[in-house]
Amino acid sequence: MTSVGPTVVAARADGRAALIGYLPAGFPTVEGSIALMQALVDGGVDVVEVGLPYSDPVIDGPTIQAAAETALAAGSRTTDVFHVVEATAARVPTLVMTYWNPVQRYGVERFAADLAAAGGAGLITPDLIPDEAGDWVTAADRHDLDKVFLVAPSSRSERLRLAAEHCRGFVYATAVMGVTGARDETSSAAPGLVRRLREVTDLPVGVGLGVSSGAQAAEVASYADAVIVGSALVRTVLDAAGLDEAVESVTKLTRELAGGARGELRGPAQS
Amino acid sequence: MTHPMPDATGHFGRFGGRFMPEALIAPLDELEDCWRTAMADDAFTGEFRRLLSEYGGLPSLLYDASRFSEVVGARVLLKREDLNHTGAHKIRNVLGQALLTQRMGKKRVIAETGAGQHGVAAATACAYFGLECVVYMGEVDTERQALNVARMKMLGAEVVPVASGSRTLKDAINEALRDWVANVDSTHYLLGTAAGAHPFPAMVRDFTRGIGDEARAQSLELLGRLPDGALACVGGGSNAIGLFAAFVDDPDVRLFGFEAGGDGFETGRHAATISAGEVGVLHGTRSFLLQDEDGQTVESHSISAGLDYPGVGPEHAWLADTGRASYRPITDAQAMDAMVVLAKTEGIIPAIESAHALAGAYDVATELGPDATLVVCLSGRGDKDMVTAATWFDLVDLSDVVEDVVEDAVGDLS
Ligand SMILES: Cc1ncc(COP(=O)(O)O)c(C=O)c1O
Numbered sequence: 001m002t003s004v005g006p007t008v009v010a011a012r013a014d015g016r017a018a019l020i021g022y023l024p025a026g027f028p029t030v031e032g033s034i035a036l037m038q039a040l041v042d043g044g045v046d047v048v049e050v051g052l053p054y055s056d057p058v059i060d061g062p063t064i065q066a067a068a069e070t071a072l073a074a075g076s077r078t079t080d081v082f083h084v085v086e087a088t089a090a091r092v093p094t095l096v097m098t099y100w101n102p103v104q105r106y107g108v109e110r111f112a113a114d115l116a117a118a119g120g121a122g123l124i125t126p127d128l129i130p131d132e133a134g135d136w137v138t139a140a141d142r143h144d145l146d147k148v149f150l151v152a153p154s155s156r157s158e159r160l161r162l163a164a165e166h167c168r169g170f171v172y173a174t175a176v177m178g179v180t181g182a183r184d185e186t187s188s189a190a191p192g193l194v195r196r197l198r199e200v201t202d203l204p205v206g207v208g209l210g211v212s213s214g215a216q217a218a219e220v221a222s223y224a225d226a227v228i229v230g231s232a233l234v235r236t237v238l239d240a241a242g243l244d245e246a247v248e249s250v251t252k253l254t255r256e257l258a259g260g261a262r263g264e265l266r267g268p269a270q271s
Numbered sequence: 272m273t274h275p276m277p278d279a280t281g282h283f284g285r286f287g288g289r290f291m292p293e294a295l296i297a298p299l300d301e302l303e304d305c306w307r308t309a310m311a312d313d314a315f316t317g318e319f320r321r322l323l324s325e326y327g328g329l330p331s332l333l334y335d336a337s338r339f340s341e342v343v344g345a346r347v348l349l350k351r352e353d354l355n356h357t358g359a360h361k362i363r364n365v366l367g368q369a370l371l372t373q374r375m376g377k378k379r380v381i382a383e384t385g386a387g388q389h390g391v392a393a394a395t396a397c398a399y400f401g402l403e404c405v406v407y408m409g410e411v412d413t414e415r416q417a418l419n420v421a422r423m424k425m426l427g428a429e430v431v432p433v434a435s436g437s438r439t440l441k442d443a444i445n446e447a448l449r450d451w452v453a454n455v456d457s458t459h460y461l462l463g464t465a466a467g468a469h470p471f472p473a474m475v476r477d478f479t480r481g482i483g484d485e486a487r488a489q490s491l492e493l494l495g496r497l498p499d500g501a502l503a504c505v506g507g508g509s510n511a512i513g514l515f516a517a518f519v520d521d522p523d524v525r526l527f528g529f530e531a532g533g534d535g536f537e538t539g540r541h542a543a544t545i546s547a548g549e550v551g552v553l554h555g556t557r558s559f560l561l562q563d564e565d566g567q568t569v570e571s572h573s574i575s576a577g578l579d580y581p582g583v584g585p586e587h588a589w590l591a592d593t594g595r596a597s598y599r600p601i602t603d604a605q606a607m608d609a610m611v612v613l614a615k616t617e618g619i620i621p622a623i624e625s626a627h628a629l630a631g632a633y634d635v636a637t638e639l640g641p642d643a644t645l646v647v648c649l650s651g652r653g654d655k656d657m658v659t660a661a662t663w664f665d666l667v668d669l670s671d672v673v674e675d676v677v678e679d680a681v682g683d684l685s
Contacts, residue, residue, distance in 0.1 A: 055567040056441060056553060058448045059292045065435050078565045100290055101552045105566025127552075129296060131280065132288050152294030154455065159296060177294055178453040 003146050004047045004093040004121050004169045008204040008226050011046055011261075017221035019044065019261040020206060021254055022097060022230035023237070024051035025084040026076025027067045032243050034087045039247045040233070041091045043254025048088045049124060049228070052081045052098035059126050061181030063231040066238060078106050082118040089119030095146060095169070097124040103136070112139035122146025122169055130166035137166060148172050148206075153189040157200060164201035170226055171197060175209045182212035182232045191223050217260025227261045276586060281469020283589035289468040290552040295448070298455040303470040305375050310477060315374070319367055319478075326399065327362045328355050329481065333489035333646070338616040339629075345636035345643040348498065350486045352510065352650050353621065359651030360482055360510040361392040365461060367478030369396035372459040379403040379458040383447045385412055385440035386576025387419025388655065389463030394428035396461075404428040407446045409439035416576065419655065437570050440580055444554050464507025465584035468555030472512075472584050479513025486646050487517040499639050500525045503648035504627040505545070505598065506577050508584035510650040515596060525597075525639070528587060529631040531573030532600030542571035543600035544583040545591045553581070558588040574603040574659060575623040577651075605630040607663050610653065622651035623659065 004020075011018035021040040027033050037048055053071035057064060081096055088094045096115060103111045103123070115123070122145040128136065130149055140147045146169030151160050154177060164171050173194055175187035187210060194205050207220045208228030212235075220227045236253050240246035276283045289299060309315040323329040332351040340347045352360040372380055380402050384390030390406040397404035406423055410432040413420050423430050436442035444462075451460040465475040483501070490498050501518050503511035505528040518524040533541030541547065544559045551560030553568060561569040561581035573579040590596035606623055609630035614620045621629060628647050635645060653660070660666070 055436065056445050058445050058554075059294075059452065061449070062435070069436070072567065101560075101562065101568075102566035104550075104552055104557075105562060105564070127290050127292055127555075129289060129291065129293055132290060150293045152292070152297075154294050154297035156297065159293065163293065174292075174294060177455060179449045 002093045002121055004095060005146070005204065007046050007093050008170050008206070012204065012225050016262040017224060018046040018226040019217070019254070019258050020047040020049050020208070020226050020228040021045040021233055021257070022049040022051055022228065023233055024053050024064070024067045024071050025081040026053055026071035026074060027237070028070055028243070029074050030076065030080045030083065033084055035243060035247055036237060036250055037084060037088045039250040040254050041088060043251040044258030045254055046092060047226070048092055048094040049230070050081055050084050050094060050096050052078065052096060052102055054099040054102060057099060059179055061179040061231060063182070063234050063238065064180050067234045078102050082114050085115065085118040085120040089121070093121040094119070095121050095124055095148065097126065100125060100128045108135040109139045112143045112145055116143040116145060120145070122148060124148040124172060126150055130162050133166065150174055151193065151197065153177055153193050157196060160197050161200045164197065164203055167203055170204040170206045171201060172228070173197060173205055173207050173224070175207050178209070180209055180231050182235060183210035186210065186216050186219050190220070194223050214256040214260035214264070217257045218263055221261045221263055227257070229257055276589065277469065277473050281473070283586045284592060286558050286588040286592070287469060287472060287556055287585035289555060290557060291468045291555045292452060294452050295455070295468070298451070299468055299470065301375065302371070302459070305371055306470055306474050309371060309374055315370065319370055322366050322370070323363060323481065326356060327366060329363070330485040331355055333486055333493065335493070336617050339613055342612055342616060343632050343636045344641055345632070345639060345645055347632055348490065348493070348644065348646045349649045350482060350514065350646060352482060352648060353619070353625070353652035357392050357395050358654065359388055359392065359622065360479060360513060360648070361389055361463065362395070363481055363513070364463065364475050364478045364509055365392040365396040368459065368461045369400045369402065372402060372461070373400060375459060377457055377459045379405070379454065380461045381405045381407065381447050381450050381458055382461045382463060383440065383443040384408050384463065385443070385579055386655070387412070387416045387423065388577055388651065390428070390430070391419055391422045391426070393461050393463070394423045394426035397428065398426045405450070406430050407433050407443040407450070409437070409443050410434045411438045412440065412576065439570065441568060448554070463509070465509040465512045465586065466507040466554060466556055466558070466582055472556065472586055475509050476512045476516055476586065479509050480516040482510060482513035482648060483515060483517025486514065490646060494644060497521055497524050498646045499523070499643040500527060500635055500645040502527045502529065502628045502631055502635060502645055504529050504578060504624045504650060505583060505587060506580050506624065507582070508587045510648050512584060512586055514646070514648045515590065519595065526590065526595060527631060527635055528596055528598040529601045529627040530598055531571070531575055531578035531627060532602040532605070533572040533574070535602050536600050540572040541600060542573045542579050542581065544581060545587060545598040546600045556585045558583055558585040574663070575606065575627065577622070577624040578627065599631060601627040601630045607660070610660065611664070619649070620653035621649055622653050623656045625650045
């Protein structure tokens with residue numbers, strides 16, 4: 001399978017950060033989410049991150065919660081995530097972001113096999129720490145999948161090391177102590193966290209939580225290898241009047257973010 | 272004898288552990304550290320004991336319920352946690368955790384609540400210690416349990432209605448976790464039951480295990496021997512594990528947990544997590560869980576708000592798995608009948624939660640015979656449940672009257 005690692009490294013070699021864009025599968029519908037994922041790629045993401053909607057998303061703020069509720073109410077199922085992955089994986093490396101219970105319920109080995117078969121690159125696991133990840137590590141290694149664990153400003157160096165040792169692809173640094181959601185200011189904790197990570201690993205580092213504009217993406221790109229954007233993209237979909245408008249505004253925001261990740265410092269897009 | 276579980280990483284066999292965002296691992300480590308050193312510190316345990324006795328009204332009585340025993344068909348000893356300050360076993364846990372909050376130098380406490388019992392207990396402890404208290408409560412529950420909202424406000428707590436998800440207890444826990452992750456430096460999350468990520472299940476057990484330790488000593492004094500069975504209701508599992516902990520190493524004492532069978536097991540509308548759930552991960556722990564085919568949490572149903580939770584503490588899952596304890600569903604109707612029987616035979620109105628354990632005693636008595644002695648945890652008093660009971664039994668149409676009174680009271684306080 002294609003690991004996202006080389007894509008992120010190549011972006012760095014290009015003198016820019018990679019852009020990773022998140023949207024949930026099945027939001028607002030399965031077909032709609034496929035169109036929106038394509039808009040992410042058209043707008044210039046290097047990696048697509050497909051969320052698996054879950055009933056109890058404890059690390060998500062109101063925006064992503066609302067999207068997950070919409071998707072579940074529309075009947076989104078675990079297997080839908082593989083269809084969505086299939087649709088983008090041919091164009092860019094595609095990761096799935098999921099809370100642990102849906103994977104455990106599906107069967108860890110079966111999930112890994114089906115994800116690999118769909119062309120997925122691996123998993124981002126926000127509520128699975130390496131300490132509990134034995135089954136997943138085994139399955140991921142068997143199916144040649146990326147394992148992206150998270151680190152936080154509260155993580156001490158031995159935990160940074162533990163996460164890095166278990167990651168493949170990149171290490172996901174959460175920029176703030178808090179839940180997902182667009183924030184006006186960029187994090188003051190993130191640069192320090194990335195610096196501490198660099199002391200323990202050579203893996204690329206992606207920074208997420210709170211990035212919503214091209215200017216913020218540019219700031220994160222100045223110290224991280226990948227910029228991860230979720231809530232701001234979900235927000236534009238929630239605010240759009242229909243799918244066509246959503247596709248358009250996701251493409252537009254993604255272009256702005258991609259510009260930021262390339263280091264083109266500019267403010268919010270002019271209308 | 273100390274309990275051998277969990278292991279060093281918080282696992283009870285294949286259950287327990289920490290399924291949490293990495294951001295919360297440091298605060299969980301800090302809490303575990305603080306709890307372990309506190310429990311080894313005589314000054315802390317002495318202060319905990321003093322508080323329980325002088326403020327909580329403990330130890331609670333072990334009461335020989337002879338008229339109720341006649342109905343049940345075996346000798347029933349009631350562990351009278353209903354007589355504790357705030358009217359339930361929960362005072363033990365909140366005082367323990369409030370002491371730890373102080374020890375960690377934190378000034379703010381957050382808690383979740385379903386019916387409001389744990390919220391009231393947490394607000395009580397925070398008032399006592401002068402801690403800021405924020406209670407997350409599902410919006411549906413703030414409407415159903417307006418009187419407890421008034422209690423919490425009177426005690427100085429802020430009550431935050433949670434409008435996400437199913438707007439009930441599980442969503443209140445989600446919201447409390449979201450608050451915690453953003454405020455860990457100042458804030459302790461005072462979880463209300465023996466569930467959640469390590470160290471909560473073991474820590475809450477250690478704070479509630481006085482139920483069993485006292486009952487064991489009281490049984491020896493009263494009977495000259497141990498009881499034949501120990502029975503408790505199981506929501507998240509704190510009163511049950513507090514009772515069971517003292518008897519786990521006594522192979523002759525059978526352990527029985529009673530889950531909320533709601534409308535009946537077969538209807539799917541229940542909260543019988545161990546009896547009907549499957550292994551899963553929720554709120555930081557691996558245990559049994561009510562979930563659908565895709566691992567999405569399914570809403571639970573029970574007439575008893577305190578048992579209305581789709582998960583259960585991991586130690587109970589382990590005790591069920593190993594066969595050391597048995598868990599059985601009790602329907603709403605069975606519990607409500609037992610509530611009345613206790614009221615009429617003993618002059619004690621139990622909480623509907625506790626009535627599940629009382630109802631469970633009937634079958635256990637049949638199995639163990641008339642010479643058996645059963646310790647049943649009367650985890651709380653039923654005052655809070657009078658509107659529910661009045662409606663269920665059609666005693667009077669109290670509900671409208673009470674709701675009006677409550678609305679006025681809440682209006683005045685907010
Ligand atoms: C009186 C009483 N008993 C039992 C419970 C159930 O909790 P647990 O299973 O943690 O003992 C509650 C919860 O609110 C309660 O109020």
